[in-house]
Amino acid sequence: MQRNAINLAEKFAKFSEHWSPRVVAEMNNYQFKLAKIKGEFVWHDHQETDEVFIVIDGAMRIDFRDGSVELQQGEMFVVPKGVEHKPYAEEECQIMFVETRGVVNTGDAGGELTAESDVWV
Amino acid sequence: MQRNAINLAEKFAKFSEHWSPRVVAEMNNYQFKLAKIKGEFVWHDHQETDEVFIVIDGAMRIDFRDGSVELQQGEMFVVPKGVEHKPYAEEECQIMFVETRGVVNTGDAGGELTAESDVWV
Numbered sequence: 001m002q003r004n005a006i007n008l009a010e011k012f013a014k015f016s017e018h019w020s021p022r023v024v025a026e027m028n029n030y031q032f033k034l035a036k037i038k039g040e041f042v043w044h045d046h047q048e049t050d051e052v053f054i055v056i057d058g059a060m061r062i063d064f065r066d067g068s069v070e071l072q073q074g075e076m077f078v079v080p081k082g083v084e085h086k087p088y089a090e091e092e093c094q095i096m097f098v099e100t101r102g103v104v105n106t107g108d109a110g111g112e113l114t115a116e117s118d119v120w121v
Numbered sequence: 122m123q124r125n126a127i128n129l130a131e132k133f134a135k136f137s138e139h140w141s142p143r144v145v146a147e148m149n150n151y152q153f154k155l156a157k158i159k160g161e162f163v164w165h166d167h168q169e170t171d172e173v174f175i176v177i178d179g180a181m182r183i184d185f186r187d188g189s190v191e192l193q194q195g196e197m198f199v200v201p202k203g204v205e206h207k208p209y210a211e212e213e214c215q216i217m218f219v220e221t222r223g224v225v226n227t228g229d230a231g232g233e234l235t236a237e238s239d240v241w242v
Contacts, residue, residue, distance in 0.1 A: 001185070001187045001188045002188065003185070003188060003189070003190040003198070004190065005190055005191065005192045005193070005196040005197070005198055006196060006197045006198060006199075007193075007195065007196050008195045008196065008197070009195055024197075025173065025197060025199050026171075026199065027170075027171040027172070027173045027199050027219060028170060028171050028202075028221075030151065032173065032197070049148075049149060050147075050148040050149050051148070052146065052148045052153065056195075064122070064124070066122045067122045067123065067124055068124070069124040069125065069126055070126065071126045072126070072128075074128065074129045074130055074177075075126040075127060075128050075129065076126070076127045076129065076145075076146060076153070077124070077126055077127060078127075078146050078147065078148050081149075098148060098219075100149075
């Protein structure tokens with residue numbers, strides 16, 4: 001049976017939009033997604049799931065109401081469910097993140113940055 | 122509130138044993154684990170969960186009964202639940218993998234490579 005590795009750099013090369021998550025893998029009911037981010041996202045939370053961020057290239061910051069965390073390439077962070085956060089990247093940053101299937105990127109906040117939640121690349 | 126990024130290189134620097142998974146993060150009931158692997162693991166499967174492999178440094182191969190997949194740095198693969206597999210690395214390889222909490226590394230196969238399932242680094 002033919003099986004192929006999922007190459008993250010090849011997947012990133014296939015899209016350019018910011019804040020537009022692309023699913024690359026599913027594990028049980030969890031999805032591994034890639035995104036290119038730049039600038040400021042919206043404050044939001046996910047009531048139903050923790051959210052993992054892994055920086056693949058570049059650097060980002062996650063703001064919280066009571067602080068922030070800086071993530072460089074090769075670093076990760078888990079945002080606990082229900083905790084308001086706002087991702088930010090000064091320069092374009094490539095991230096992988098993990099959520100349960102069906103999670104909306106802006107949580108309950110909505111707005112123009114809300115993306116379709118199940119677009120594969 | 123003080124929050125710290127999880128730096129994968131720093132975590133890898135803290136242990137040297139092969140086939141000895143270390144937990145670095147939890148997301149809901151899932152664990153993100155690091156391992157240094159070299160040589161041949163045992164044939165096994167996990168009846169209760171898919172398993173994600175991500176190569177952080179080096180290269181590995183996952184053998185299946187009907188084929189195999191090669192993974193280089195920056196590549197990932199999802200082994201479906203119940204599918205027998207045998208990880209292999211010719212040279213030491215640093216991987217991150219994701220499983221549900223409590224999964225035993227050798228599945229039902231057991232043997233001397235069986236490691237404790239909840240050791241953090």
